[in-house]
Amino acid sequence: MLQRRLVAVVLVLLSVGLLTLYFREADNGFVHRVQDGAMRVVAPLQEGSARAIQPLRDGWNWVADLFSAKSENERLKEEVEALRAAVADELTTQAENDELRALLEMRRARIYPDDVEFVMARVIARSTTAWYSTVTIDVGSNDGVRPFDAVVNGQGLVGRVESVKATASQVQLLTDQQSYVDAMVVPNQAEGLAAGSVTGSLSLQYVDKSEEVAKGQFVVTSGRQGSIFVRGIPIGQVEGVGAQEVELYQSITLRPAVDFRKLDLVMVVRR
Amino acid sequence: MMRSHEVEQPAIVKLPPAGELARLGVLLLAALLLQTLVAPNIRILGASPDFALIIVVAVAMLRGCQVGAAFGFLTGVLVGVALLEPLGMSALVFVVVGYFAGRYAETADVSAPVAPLVGVFAATCVACVMLAMMQYLLERQVPIGFWAARVLVPSLVLNTLLSAVFYLLARRVLRGRGVLRADETA
Numbered sequence: 359m360l361q362r363r364l365v366a367v368v369l370v371l372l373s374v375g376l377l378t379l380y381f382r383e384a385d386n387g388f389v390h391r392v393q394d395g396a397m398r399v400v401a402p403l404q405e406g407s408a409r410a411i412q413p414l415r416d417g418w419n420w421v422a423d424l425f426s427a428k429s430e431n432e433r434l435k436e437e438v439e440a441l442r443a444a445v446a447d448e449l450t451t452q453a454e455n456d457e458l459r460a461l462l463e464m465r466r467a468r469i470y471p472d473d474v475e476f477v478m479a480r481v482i483a484r485s486t487t488a489w490y491s492t493v494t495i496d497v498g499s500n501d502g503v504r505p506f507d508a509v510v511n512g513q514g515l516v517g518r519v520e521s522v523k524a525t526a527s528q529v530q531l532l533t534d535q536q537s538y539v540d541a542m543v544v545p546n547q548a549e550g551l552a553a554g555s556v557t558g559s560l561s562l563q564y565v566d567k568s569e570e571v572a573k574g575q576f577v578v579t580s581g582r583q584g585s586i587f588v589r590g591i592p593i594g595q596v597e598g599v600g601a602q603e604v605e606l607y608q609s610i611t612l613r614p615a616v617d618f619r620k621l622d623l624v625m626v627v628r629r
Numbered sequence: 630m631m632r633s634h635e636v637e638q639p640a641i642v643k644l645p646p647a648g649e650l651a652r653l654g655v656l657l658l659a660a661l662l663l664q665t666l667v668a669p670n671i672r673i674l675g676a677s678p679d680f681a682l683i684i685v686v687a688v689a690m691l692r693g694c695q696v697g698a699a700f701g702f703l704t705g706v707l708v709g710v711a712l713l714e715p716l717g718m719s720a721l722v723f724v725v726v727g728y729f730a731g732r733y734a735e736t737a738d739v740s741a742p743v744a745p746l747v748g749v750f751a752a753t754c755v756a757c758v759m760l761a762m763m764q765y766l767l768e769r770q771v772p773i774g775f776w777a778a779r780v781l782v783p784s785l786v787l788n789t790l791l792s793a794v795f796y797l798l799a800r801r802v803l804r805g806r807g808v809l810r811a812d813e814t815a
Contacts, residue, residue, distance in 0.1 A: 362695045366728040369702040373724055376706070376717030389716050396710045400665055407666035415670060483669035486677040486712065488780045489764045494669075494713065521713065528713050535770045556770040557779070619672075 385505075385521065394523040397498075401526040404482040405496050412622070419619060457623040460512020474588065477501050477626040479509075482526070484621075491534035491558060493517075493621060498525045501626075506586045508627040514592030514615030515539065515579060516624050527626075531618055532593065533558045541593050542580040543571050549580055552593050552612065560594055562610040569608070571599050577612055588627070645696065652802050653688065653700060659798075660684040660704050665711040676783035679756070681708050683792050685723050686730045686752045687799035690739060694731025701727030715767075722759045726752040742793075749792035750785060757781045 380389050423437065461478075479495040497503050499522050509516040509529045517537060520530040530537055533554040541552040541562060548569035550562045562577060575596045581589025594612035601608045644650065663680035671677055681704050689697025705720030730748050733739070739748075757780055765771045 362693075362698075362728075365695050366698045366724060369698050369724040370721060373702065373705065373717045373721035376709075376720060377715060378717075380716040393710050393713055393716070397713065400711045403666055404669070408670055411667070411670040418673075483665075483712070484672070484677075486664070486668045486679070487760065488676060488775075489760065489769060523713075556772060557775050 390521075397523040397526045401482060401494070401496055401498075401523075404494065404526075405480065408480070408482045416620075457512055461510075461623065461625055463512065475502075475628040477503060477628060479527075479624050479626055481621045481624065489556065491531040491537075491554060491618070492520065493529050493531065495527050495529055495624060495626070496525070497626060498523045498527050500524050502628055503527050503626050504628070507629065508587045508591065509624050510591055510627060511616060511621065511624045513617065514594070515587065516616055516618075516621065518586060519626065529624075532614060532616070533560055533618060539587060539593065540580040540582045540585045541577050543569075543596065544576050544578055546570060546575075549582075550607075550610070552577060558618070560612040560614050562596070562612055563607065565608045565610055567601055567606070567608055571596060571608060571610055573597065573599060586629075649803075652804070653692075653696070656684055656688055656799055656802055657700065657704060657707070661707050661711065664708050669712070673787060674783035675779045676787060678787040678791055679753070679784065680791070680795070681705075681719070682723065682726060682752060682756055683749055683788055683795045684799060685727045686748050686792070687745065687796045688803070689727040689730035690734040690745060690748050690796070691800055691803050692731070693735055694728045697727030697731035698724050699727075701725075718760070718763055721763075722756045725759065726756055729755070745792050745796035746789050749796075750789045753785050753788045754781070757784055 376389065379387075383389060423434070461476075477497050479497040481493045482496045483494040485492045495509070503519055503522050505519055505522055507519040509519060515532055517529045517531040517534070519527050521528045531554070532539065532552065535554055535556040537554040539552040540549070542549045543562070543565070546569065548565050548571055550565035553561055553563050555561065562571075565571060573596050577593045577596065579585070579587040579589060579591040579593060581587060592615040594614045596610060597613045598611040599608060600610075645653070660681045663684075668677045668680055685697065685701045685704055688700045692700075701723030702720050705718075705723035706716065708714070709716040709719045730752055733748055733751075734744075737744075739745075757776070761771050761776050761780070
């Protein structure tokens with residue numbers, strides 16, 4: 359009995375030691391390099407499984423949308439109709455084409471300066487816990503991706519690169535609870551911070567009470583000096599505005615421009 | 630070479646035979662593949678099924694707390710490496726879960742068909758609490774309502790529903806009747 363407890367205690371101590379080492383060491387430390395090596399093997403496998411499971415996930419999303427549409431407004435009903443049509447017409451291929459077209463439109467729209475480069479990537483894994491809103495993409499330092507690079511898709515800002523391995527990278531989504539992005543409301547240019555939360559909702563914080571912000575207005579990256587994002591990338595739309603007497607700032611909730619449930623193709627913006 | 634008057638010292642940790650190790654390896658590989666390739670692509674009720682946890686509990690209930698803890702540690706480390714998670718987090722949770730699931734099988738009557746479900750249900754509760762506490766220690770937000778509604782309940786439902794299938798699978802792979810209870814070994 360004592361021996362069993364001893365084994366368990368040793369293993370617990372080993373685990374705590376690994377955790378300590380992970381958080382204490384630099385990004386090029388031993389444990390991180392082990393993960394880097396493992397990702398070279400795992401990333402292609404994850405890419406394959408993500409492709410294989412994509413039609414099933416699309417189908418599941420379609421069913422979920424169908425149920426929720428019954429209790430929602432006309433906009434969602436139209437969306438369900440569009441999804442129904444898409445399912446009938448080779449959903450996966452169609453969605454990929456649409457995404458690629460949207461990404462091209464975004465480049466043509468000249469939101470980005472001429473000197474930035476784009477790296478096309480595919481989402482190959484999602485965080486399995488609700489505590490982190492992250493995804494893994496199939497490009498890494500071999501493709502020139504660096505930490506803090508912005509990640510976008512045809513709808514808007516997806517997030518930023520958090521950690522980079524040789525052949526894959528982890529992306530912190532805009533909705534992650536530790537994500538903060540310099541943002542502004544257009545057209546009146548009220549500035550604030552778009553912040554994620556553990557529940558996956560998005561809010562615009564630190565907007566002064568004197569600023570007039572209305573429901574339906576668009577929110578984009580402000581691209582302030584020192585910001586990692588260029589100006590004008592769509593973040594979302596104002597969904598609700600409120601302010602308590604005692605609060606210094608307005609309480610603004612946003613509807614993200616990006617549908618994070620259906621992330622597949624994205625672009626990394628290389629500065 | 631050992632002389633006749635020398636007494637052989639018992640090993641601190643006795644390894645299972647090669648065949649048993651191979652069978653445990655198969656289950657470890659299955660847990661790793663399911664958790665890294667399938668789970669990230671499945672989200673039902675806002676949560677992903679924790680295949681690794683279910684298999685760790687199944688192995689622990691069939692082979693006892695020592696094997697359960699060791700199997701949990703290895704599974705946790707490999708899952709952490711492959712999913713770019715903070716290394717050691719899953720290992721710590723799975724060691725605790727593996728140990729206590731093994732103790733449950735050693736001290737209680739687990740012949741009832743509902744036993745694996747109870748084991749996975751309890752293990753999921755422990756894992757969710759431990760992970761939430763670690764998030765809190767890492768200074769991340771841990772709202773109780775969110776934790777209960779979006780983490781605990783969906784994980785309990787998914788993991789418990791899947792537990793019977795994986796317990797039967799693990800029992801088939803390990804080809805054993807399970808661990809002997811303390812009162813049976815006496």
